[in-house]
Amino acid sequence: KKTEARKEGEILIGFSSRDLSAEYTAKLSEAVVDYANTKPGVKLVMVDAQSDVQKQFSQVENFIAQKVDAIILNPCELEASTPAVDRIKASGIPLVLVNQVTKSAGDSYIGSNDFDAGRIAMEAIAKKLKGQGGVLMLHGIMGTSAQLQREAGAREVFAKYPGLKLVDHQTASWDRAKAMALTENWIQAHKGKFQAIFAHNDEMAMGALLALERAGLKKDVTVIGIDAIAQALTAVKEGRLDATVFQDAVGQGKGSVDAALLLAKKQPCPKETMIPFKLVTRDNLSEFLK
Amino acid sequence: MPALDRNLLHRFGLLLVILLVGLALSLWTDTFLSLANFTNVARQVSINGILAVGVTFVLLTAGVDLSLGSVVALSGVACATFAHPGEYSVFVPIAVGLLTGTACGLVNGVLVTRGGVAPFIVTLGMMTIARGLALIFSGGRPVANMSNELTALAGDIWGIPIPVLCFAGVAFVAWYFLRNFRLGRHIYAVGGNENAARAAGVPVERVKLLAYGLCGLLTGLAGVVLAARITTGQPNAGQAYELDAIAAVVIGGTSLAGGVGTITGTLLGVLLIGVINNGLDLMGVSSYYQAVIKGVIIVGAVWLDRRQARS
Amino acid sequence: MPALDRNLLHRFGLLLVILLVGLALSLWTDTFLSLANFTNVARQVSINGILAVGVTFVLLTAGVDLSLGSVVALSGVACATFAHPGEYSVFVPIAVGLLTGTACGLVNGVLVTRGGVAPFIVTLGMMTIARGLALIFSGGRPVANMSNELTALAGDIWGIPIPVLCFAGVAFVAWYFLRNFRLGRHIYAVGGNENAARAAGVPVERVKLLAYGLCGLLTGLAGVVLAARITTGQPNAGQAYELDAIAAVVIGGTSLAGGVGTITGTLLGVLLIGVINNGLDLMGVSSYYQAVIKGVIIVGAVWLDRRQARS
Amino acid sequence: MLRALELRKDFGGLTVLQSTSVDFRPGEVHALMGENGAGKSTLMKVLAGLYRPDGGHIEWRGGHADFASPHEALVAGIAMIHQELMPILDLTVAENITLGAEPCDRLGRIDKEAQLHRASELLGELEADIDPSRLMRTLTVAQTQVVEIAKALGRNADVILMDEPTAALSDHEVAALFRFIARLKARGVTIVYTTHKMDEVFRLADRISVLRDGNLVGTAPASEMNPAKLITMMVGRELADVFPVRQPPTDEILLEVSGLTREPSYRNVSFQVRRGEVVALAGLMGAGRTEVASAIYGLQPASSGQIRLNGRAISIRNPQDSLSAGIGMVTEDRKGLGLIPALGVGQNITLTALRNFSKGQFLDHTAEAAAVGAQMAEFSIKSSGTSQPISQLSGGNQQKALLARCLLGAPQLIILDEPTRGIDIGAKAEIYALIQKLARAGKAVLLVSSELPEVLSLAHRIVVLRRGSVSATLEATTTDQETVLRHAMPL
């Protein structure tokens, strides 16, 4: 018996997640799956592209071969994922892009702009330092869209505040342990010359935080990350982490499933739903803790 | 030669596993058994296939190449840099990509043969060096805006994807070369017993250099094909591709100790990995479980294969 | 035994490179040459060091273990799951972490010895399986909320970081074991010539199982130490740790073909990698160039080392 | 036409060849003699381009020759049969034989017909019955050696260096090789020949050069030499009778093998060995002697049949079983089943009996060093120290080290498969004496040897195998070479 045979009238949605080992995307993907489960008559298949454009392309082709009713794509890259989007559009299957745009547009986009995230975080640092001081930046994996855009957003802020100095910047590949080691080395190299650390994600921010705390330097240094993962929120609550930037994973997840269903039923659906980033500090924390 | 023809039969266990997996997938899903999906699988395995054929040469000489993934990225970036529309003929970016790959392969080969450094270390070094160079040349940003002539390389001819044709062509030439050419047999001899080969007058150093060079050339080709497929030269592309490629080759019966292995085996290994990836996606298995199942099938397939080979 | 004692002198080229790199760093930066920074380097190399010592056993038997990174993650997750404050004594999570690692190692060992599957394939399978299990057990989320007793494992005693003490202890025991235990000698014999070892009455299968088991135990330890250090069980931790660990061992003169190598060599390899990473960070070299420079130094160090060993 | 002029070769401070000058004439068979470790193989390897000399030079066809690789030497017309067998196990016999000189078309494609034809032609000339399309892996040691010989002979070289080519061969193949050598001589080919089999030297050689400790002792026409004189030159002293006297064995049966079978190699093999007795397994190459011996030692257990030791039936699945039952063995495949190449001589010697030098798991390095020292002296093993990797020892010294390993465990039954292969005449005498000493001490020895004189003079009884079955059991004192051969020959 074909257990996978589709029941009459059931809507099948294919969802390719960029990388389930990254906490933010994992949260987003979980929201997509959970929300789809609450919808009767909907079956959602999730696959993990593990940050590999080519792998994600293959997954998209597999969805097309399955003749799914709609595809939700969380693209790996801005440029490189474009052919996958084009292939879907050529097949006529409705496409929802979530959390990352590509050169070609889908039928609907749900998300936020990584450029803004970098800008918001850096603005918060600038405000905290009153426009004066040294900053260290922890990059994600070099060349990925999120890294490039978060860096660009931050750089815009540096341009605005001549008093802010980028003391050093280096990749820690989104990884907490690597960020920790890197921060330890920076503490040796630049002790006293930096007042803030901006990490491209919360994982790395947590690593930087642990290294600073272990060296007894946290009180002198502002640390801000992006994503508002659970541990970061707790750390903000405990007053250890200064701030993080909230990206509404659940909102994006739900929005993309809704959009996919509308498109699958050939109903009108907004071209773009922007879910803005929000800075999370101790003051507005209660909004974000469930 | 019996030593080679035996191979398909020899790899009967592997073929059996592939057929079993295929059968299971045909029963479980109604999408696996279709021409469109077979084209899909073929297209999806072609890059790993080209890499696997390339690294077969190196593994046969008892070497290893860990730099495949990074060199794919570097060649892709190099190719894309010369592929902006209206600048050069389409052959220039292709040649640049192939040459970049070949150059990396030859550097590996020279360090292994002249430098006497273990292939593991040489190619691990090349892995980080090529990645760094790809980032430097591209400024860390994807190199986009590629001409349509080049991206057409990822399209179809007579309904068959060009990457698949590339893979098939590469595999056939490699098979013929290893089987019928003196240099091909010398690759086996060097891997089987380097001292014996040297004592018999085989130019061991040249043979190894050739193997690394060929591997580099095919890695460059994979880089060009990937760039065409994703329409960008992506400096962080190809992460861990070497593992999939080497896994395919070893699954196909090539010994990491050198001297034993065939292209047909490599093809079966590539196919097994491709079918598993495709099938698990089609079945909608959750990704966490996909990882576990994939690992179990690969180890199980090789175990079965070796068990029947022994009996 | 001289065969072992010779080692430090033998590895003179490597020591030279480390000293040269250290000297250059002391001149270029005013931060490298300080007790605080040495503690730093020691702390940062300790996890890779523990893994490298573990995988030395496996490499000596002519095997390989690609599952290190994933097993680190799995052991870390397992440990963190039992480390919530006030639930169990601190020994429970530690034991769970060590047992998880050991179990993975033993499964590898059994598949290699009883199953007759190539170590590369077995441990590649374990690499994806352990990663999948780590994600399944943790639901894909970091396991946080660890007790202070456990995270204190990443702290200091008498000003020395506990991970460094663990590493030093492990290295000493491993060195002593390989040198003075019958089983240690057997590991060399099995790696040197498995058939001859069997003919000489060495229980080859048991020796290999032991090597994989010990490697697993140390991988579990690394998982526990890492979890304590980053105060979470991270299912996606440890990516590619196996490459750094194996690189350190091979840089230290252990042959991937088995039978040759020492713990002192491994320590030097670990140190070289640690010093390069630390130094490039201190010098503020851009990430792109770091990759290139790191690759060049590693290949260069091994080249120098082998050159002087030959002369 | 080929001359070595004051050649010197050092290995890390150790001078192995010191200013050795020899000249080799066209069409002569020039025997190179000397004890184990005298430097014969090293001299040949320098001539064949495998080692670069550290001093002196080679003169070839009137000019200076500086071979950077064996390839260059081969092109110049110098080929070598190596003492160390170097099969490429996963290629076919034909591919091994034609390696480096494959018949090719202009594109570089191998003409496989011609390749097979060339291989069978060469094997035919050596009168060896080996299918050239078989994988090397399936060959016995003896067959492998024939292939090595064919490989070198197939190069049509003007000088062929033969380093103990007959070590693993039985009389039939040796005779075929000698006929081949005679044909080569007639064509003016120079043969440089090394062996430890005295009779061969005087059957073959035109001139003889003797090396001792890397120095040339002298060169003389074979007609002016006799065995005693040659041995004196080699060893530096006179040698008493090579074969010691046999003592009668006891009546106590130590080993009893009955109905041992493993198709297709051997079937229904039964014999007994008493304490104090030396029993030889004789037969032609491929008769199954090695396989029977391996079954008793557990390397390749038999599929049926019984092995009784001291009257008790024992089950032997692997060497651990046989070792703990008191059976030790020195295998014929020195490289594959004997040496741990990277370990030192000392560690190789103590490997089997390591338990005796440890308390629990802890090694007692002092006791181990003492035992190593004693064994190295007892077997006069020549090395630059106990930690020199055994792979760097000369072939004969490697063999002695493996004997030392086997006897260090003090086994009751000692199985020796071709124990004197590659061992010089002096050391051979020591091993013969040792075998009798073991017998006198109440141990039992099962000897497999292809050298019939050795078998006849050492063994008390001879079990002759013919195609895997026992064809006769003979009393050594009342039989002769012809009788043994008659029983060994296929009907």
Ligand SMILES: Nc1ncnc2c1ncn2[C@@H]1O[C@H](COP(=O)(O)OP(=O)(O)OP(=O)(O)O)[C@@H](O)[C@H]1O
């Ligand atoms: N690669 C090497 N490194 C160090 N020492 C070596 C090496 N090869 C040979 N030797 C040493 O050189 C000496 C001569 O060795 P060689 O093999 O030439 O002896 P041989 O006369 O052929 O002896 P045999 O009759 O035992 O074959 C030996 O003492 C040996 O230990």
Ligand SMILES: Nc1ncnc2c1ncn2[C@@H]1O[C@H](COP(=O)(O)OP(=O)(O)OP(=O)(O)O)[C@@H](O)[C@H]1O
């Ligand atoms: N590894 C092997 N694989 C396949 N066949 C083998 C193998 N080893 C031996 N044989 C075959 O088994 C038979 C017996 O070989 P064995 O080595 O016991 O002969 P032997 O009498 O000891 O002769 P010798 O040692 O002189 O070659 C031969 O026909 C041989 O071809």
Ligand SMILES: [Mg+2]
């Ligand atoms: Mg010799």
Ligand SMILES: [Mg+2]
């Ligand atoms: Mg034999």
